[in-house]
Amino acid sequence: MTETSTYVDGDVVLGYGSLLNPSEIDRTAGMGYEATPVKVEGWTRTFDQETVWRPTEGSERAVLTVEPSDDWINAVLITDLSEGDFENFETREAGYRSETVPRDSIEPYDDGSVDVDEALISVGTRRRDDIDPIPSYVELCLEGAAEWGDEFLRDFVETTRWPEDFELQSFEQVDGLL
Secondary structure, three states, X not given: OOXXXXXXXXXOEEEOOHHHOHHHHHHHHOOOOEEEEEEEEEEEEEEEEEOOOOOOEOOEEEEXXXXXXXXXXXXXXEEOOOXXXXXHHHHHOOOEEEEEEEHHHEEEOOXXXXXXXXXXXXXXXXXXXXXXXXXXXXXXXXXXXXHOOHHHHHHHHHHXXXXXXXXXXXXXXXXXXX
16 A cells, blocks of 8 residues: 555546445546446445544544455445546545555456556544544445445445444434344
8 A cells, every 4th residue: 555646547546435425426526437336355444534524513523434454345446537536536535645455455246357456545534533423424325335236235334343332223224234
């Protein structure tokens, strides 16, 4: 993994939180991108990144981030980004730094292949252990994960490190999964 922040033609982004939601990708990348559901080895997804721009209330200030680990997460591989699209991603991901993930750590959900050398993943720089997830953000992430199918949603729930006292079962997308 290396840190990067300068656009290179062909840059590819991994979305693992709200960027699982096609409407969030559309708002950031416009309409010319391709998105592929993937599994990414070597990362853990957690709710301990303090938001920079989302509305908050009280201790509900946490969004998702990732950290290197022996685990895996699911994500959406977003390709065919223009330089302007990439700049939009960088602006949106304020409070994160980009790190590269090698191709051999990325596996598609279907039998297809992933034709990239590496992808960028956003790693939080504003981590705190005293904040709780923003419910509307959780809803956005769950809706996005559900867009990619039941298996993808189940994997999202199972591979995310949820706060101990968080009531995930109160969200309709997980009805029947837990």
